[in-house]
Amino acid sequence: MNCKRYQNWIPEAALGALGASRQAQLDAHVLACPACARALEAERRLLAAIDQGLARNVAAQPSAEFAARVRMRLAEEREQMRPSAGWLPGRPILVTFAALAALAALVLAVRFVQRAPQRTQLTTPSAPIRTATPSARELATVTRPPARALLPAPTHRASGTVAHGSEGARSGRENQTPQLQVLVRPGQWAGITALYRAAQSGRVDTSSLAERPAMDLDPLQVPPVEIKPLVTAALEAPKPLNSSEAEDIDTQGDKHENPQ
Amino acid sequence: MPQQIESVDRALEREFDERLADCSALAYRVALSVLHSPADAEDVAQEAFIRAYRHRRELRDAEHFRAWLVRVTWRLAIDRQRSSSRRDRRELVAASDLPPAPSVEQTAVSREFQQRLDRAVEALPEKLRRVLVLAALEGYEMRETAVLLDLPEGTVRSRLHRARKILAEKLR
Numbered sequence: 001m002n003c004k005r006y007q008n009w010i011p012e013a014a015l016g017a018l019g020a021s022r023q024a025q026l027d028a029h030v031l032a033c034p035a036c037a038r039a040l041e042a043e044r045r046l047l048a049a050i051d052q053g054l055a056r057n058v059a060a061q062p063s064a065e066f067a068a069r070v071r072m073r074l075a076e077e078r079e080q081m082r083p084s085a086g087w088l089p090g091r092p093i094l095v096t097f098a099a100l101a102a103l104a105a106l107v108l109a110v111r112f113v114q115r116a117p118q119r120t121q122l123t124t125p126s127a128p129i130r131t132a133t134p135s136a137r138e139l140a141t142v143t144r145p146p147a148r149a150l151l152p153a154p155t156h157r158a159s160g161t162v163a164h165g166s167e168g169a170r171s172g173r174e175n176q177t178p179q180l181q182v183l184v185r186p187g188q189w190a191g192i193t194a195l196y197r198a199a200q201s202g203r204v205d206t207s208s209l210a211e212r213p214a215m216d217l218d219p220l221q222v223p224p225v226e227i228k229p230l231v232t233a234a235l236e237a238p239k240p241l242n243s244s245e246a247e248d249i250d251t252q253g254d255k256h257e258n259p260q
Numbered sequence: 261m262p263q264q265i266e267s268v269d270r271a272l273e274r275e276f277d278e279r280l281a282d283c284s285a286l287a288y289r290v291a292l293s294v295l296h297s298p299a300d301a302e303d304v305a306q307e308a309f310i311r312a313y314r315h316r317r318e319l320r321d322a323e324h325f326r327a328w329l330v331r332v333t334w335r336l337a338i339d340r341q342r343s344s345s346r347r348d349r350r351e352l353v354a355a356s357d358l359p360p361a362p363s364v365e366q367t368a369v370s371r372e373f374q375q376r377l378d379r380a381v382e383a384l385p386e387k388l389r390r391v392l393v394l395a396a397l398e399g400y401e402m403r404e405t406a407v408l409l410d411l412p413e414g415t416v417r418s419r420l421h422r423a424r425k426i427l428a429e430k431l432r
Contacts, residue, residue: 011425011428011429014428015421015424015425015428017421043428043432046428046431046432047424047428049373049377049431050377050424050427050428050431051396051400051424053373053374053377053378054293054377054381054392054393054396055396056374057289057292057293057296057374057378057393057396058289058290058292058293058393058396058397059289060288060289060292060298061285061288062284062285062288062298062301062302062305063298063302066284066288066302066305066306067280067281067284069302069306070280070284070305070306070309070310071280073306073309073310074276074309074310074313077310077313077314
C-alpha cells in the first residue's frame with residue numbers, strides 16, 4: 001500500500017479542496033489504513049482548532065464604556081466642525097476692521113516713503129515745505145525756464161514761496177529731465193521775468209551762478225540761502241505778466257530742453 | 261429650506277447612531293484580531309468611527325458603511341501595529357474572558373496553541389491575513405466576506421484556502 005502518496009493528499013482533503021477522483025481514492029484507502037485514517041483525523045482537528053482559535057479572537061466584545069467614549073469624541077468632533085465654534089459674536093468684525101486699519105496704515109507709510117525724495121528735490125535746499133500755501137489766485141503756475149545758466153539755484157523768497165532751481169542743471173541731464181513746475185507769487189514773477197530777460201540780453205552775468213557746484217546736500221540739512229541784491233539798473237518798474245509773454249517763455253524753454 | 265437641511269442633518273445623526281450600535285463589535289473585533297490588545301483595539305475602533313462620522317453623508321448605505329468601516333479599521337490597526345512598540349508588551353486576551361470552548365477541542369485550544377496561532381496569523385501576508393480574519397468574523401460566509409473586502413468571491417475562497425493551509429503547516 002502506497003501511504004506516502006495518500007499522506008500528501010491528506011492536507012488538501014482536510015481543507016476540502018481535493019479533487020473528486022482523488023478524494024474517492026483517499027476515502028477508500030483510509031478505510032483500509034488506520035495510520036492514514038488517524039493522520040486525516042488529526043489534520044481535520046488541527047484545522048478545526050485553527051478556525052476555532054480565529055473565531056475566539058474575533059468573538060470578543062468591546063467594553064461597556066466603548067460606545068459612550070465614541071459618542072463623547074463625536075460630540076467634540078461636532079463642536080470642531082461647527083463654523084462659529086470658539087468665536088465671539090462680534091469677533092469677525094473686529095478682526096476685519098483691525099486688518100483693514102493695518103492695511104491702510106501700511107499703504108500710507110509706503111506712499112509717504114515714496115513721496116519723500118520727490119518732495120525733497122522740489123524744495124531743497126531753500127526752505128521747509130509750506131503747509132499753508134497761498135491761494136490759487138495768488139499763485140501762477142509757470143514752466144521753469146530751461147537755462148541752466150539763468151536760474152541754476154533755487155531762490156528763496158521772503159514770503160516763503162519757493163522758486164525752485166534746476167534738477168536738470170545739477171545732474172547734467174537736461175534732455176532727460178521733464179519740465180518742472182514751480183509756484184511763485186504774481187509779484188515775484190515780474191522780477192523773475194526781468195532777470196530772465198536781462199540774462200538773455202547779456203546785461204546780467206550768470207556765469208558765476210552757473211559754475212556753482214551741484215548741491216548734493218543732505219536733504220535734512222537746509223543751508224542758509226544767500227539772497228544778494230540784484231543789480232538791474234536798466235530794469236524799470238515791473239509790468240504785469242500777460243499771457244503772450246508767458247507762452248513765449250514756455251516755447252523757448254521747450255526748444256532748449258528738446259534740441260532736436 | 262433651513263428646516264430641510266436640519267431634518268437631513270438629524271437623519272444623518274440618527275443613522276450614524278444606529279451604525280455605531282450595530283458595528284461597534286465588528287470594528288473592535290477587526291482591530292483586536294490585528295492588535296491583540298483590548299485597549300489598543302478600542303482606540304483604533306473609536307478612531308475609525310470618528311472618520312466614518314466625517315464621511316457620514318457618503319456612507320448612508322448600511323452595507324457600504326460596514327465594508328468601509330472594516331477596511332478603515334483594518335488599515336488603522338495595521339498602521340498602529342507597525343508603528344507602535346506596544347506590540348512587544350501586548351496583553352493577550354485573557355482566556356477567562358473568552359466564551360467556553362467545546363470539550364472536543366479543549367486540548368487544542370489551549371493558551372499555548374492560541375499564542376502560536378496568533379503568531380502564525382501575524383506572519384501571514386497581509387492580503388491573506390485580512391481574508392482569514394474577516395472570514396472568521398463572518399462565520400466563513402464567502403459572499404459576506406467578499407462584500408466586506410470588495411473582492412470577487414472566488415478570490416476570497418482561494419486566499420482563505422492558502423491562508424489555512426499555511427497555518428496548518430506551521431501549527432502541525
